[in-house]
Amino acid sequence: MMNFDSTSKMSKEAMDSMLTTMSAMTKGFQQITAEATDYSKKSYEDSAAAVEKLVSAKSLDKAVEIQTEYAKTSYETFVAQATKMSELYADLAKEAYKPFEAAAAKVSS
Template sequence: MVKVEELQQYGKEHLETVQSGLQAIASAYGDYTKKSFEDTKSLVEKLSGVKSLDKAIEVQTEYAKSAYETFVAESQKIAGLYTDLAKQTFKPLEGMVAKFTPAATH
């Protein structure tokens, strides 16, 4: 039989796990946003010093390639954080289910 204290402890641990995971995700989004802003600022600075259309196209092409690569990498990182959060969130449930489920007799 599961005690109320065990359920409360599970709830507390579960909440801490979720909060920690969400904090990591929010931090990753913040880091990506900051990097994106800095990269865009750098692009504007580079474009302001360009003297020819060819050079402007080259700078913008480099920026687009870099921005895409950063987006893909950061998206994979954030997706991994969501996956880890889901795994961490449901892992304690295995133990709780085992406590609620009567042992099978053979």
């Protein structure tokens, strides 16, 4: 009977860890999706604004200046977004692993 209780307890702990992990992953993917959506929307709006400026440019020099500024800002925004997304993915991995840290500590001791 003692073995059954021990197995039952281990099964419950494993199930709790899995559910906690799934919850953390769901929350993390929701954050990542929201961030990607916001970035896509802002990127589209910035592109549209740059095209409007280019169309209204009076000279070739002004058009080159607008395009150069747009390329610079787009690159900086992309790098910042890539950094933010990588941090979100790292946080997701850490949160998903947390419930198993205690189990791993029990096994190794």
